[in-house]
């Protein structure tokens with residue numbers, strides 16, 4: 001079965017902002033600013049193409065270890081982007097969700113997150129999950145802790161329900177820009193059967209054509225989930241021959 005479908009859920013490691021800025025002799029934060037613009041373009045393009053869920057890695061559990069100036073610049077940019085962009089995202093039907101550890105975030109950032117989630121909660125065109133202060137290991141641990149506090153058994157099903165992205169199905173396609181081919185503690189649990197697409201393009205340069213390239217690559221793959229080709233759904237196999 002070759003999937004001709006557009007992925008329902010795309011997840012992206014938006015990497016390469018710092019190098020984009022370096023190449024232009026600009027401060028790293030200028031790259032992050034351009035990264036916000038690239039995210040807006042990408043969210044719109046996903047919506048146009050029928051993608052229903054977009055999950056992006058904006059700040060990892062490990063990114064706190066960067067120079068203080070960059071960390072505080074990123075926090076300011078995040079808070080500013082929230083206050084500036086939410087009205088338009090709301091108008092465009094985007095539901096914003098923030099995924100990650102909230103403890104340790106400033107009152108200003110938390111307020112921005114809560115207001116953005118409340119303002120867009122009833123939207124259902126595109127769910128945009130922003131992973132902020134997120135780590136795949138954190139997610140697995142917090143889910144296990146939740147189960148243990150509730151006296152529930154640790155089963156795959158229960159863990160699934162307790163994970164931070166329980167409100168959406170697992171990502172079909174994970175894209176990483178910036179040339180590195182690693183997961184960097186992104187969706188460790190949820191990407192078990194995701195297709196991967198790596199591009200050397202730096203995140204601010206990732207445009208509609210690049211998204212289409214990733215989707216085309218995805219569409220040409222056979223997702224077997226451990227089975228063999230002959231076992232896959234004959235209806236979709238027949239559809240492939242059309």
Ligand code: IPE
Nearest residue numbers: 014015016017018019020058
């Ligand atoms: C990704 O871009 C954004 C964040 C991690 C916040 P980088 O800042 O990692 O950019 P490079 O990898 O240094 O170019």
Ligand code: IPE
Nearest residue numbers: 013014015057058059060184
């Ligand atoms: C991953 O990028 C995190 C985000 C994009 C938010 P990094 O730049 O932090 O990853 P490493 O350090 O190269 O693995």
Ligand code: MG
Nearest residue numbers: 015016017178
């Ligand atoms: Mg990087």
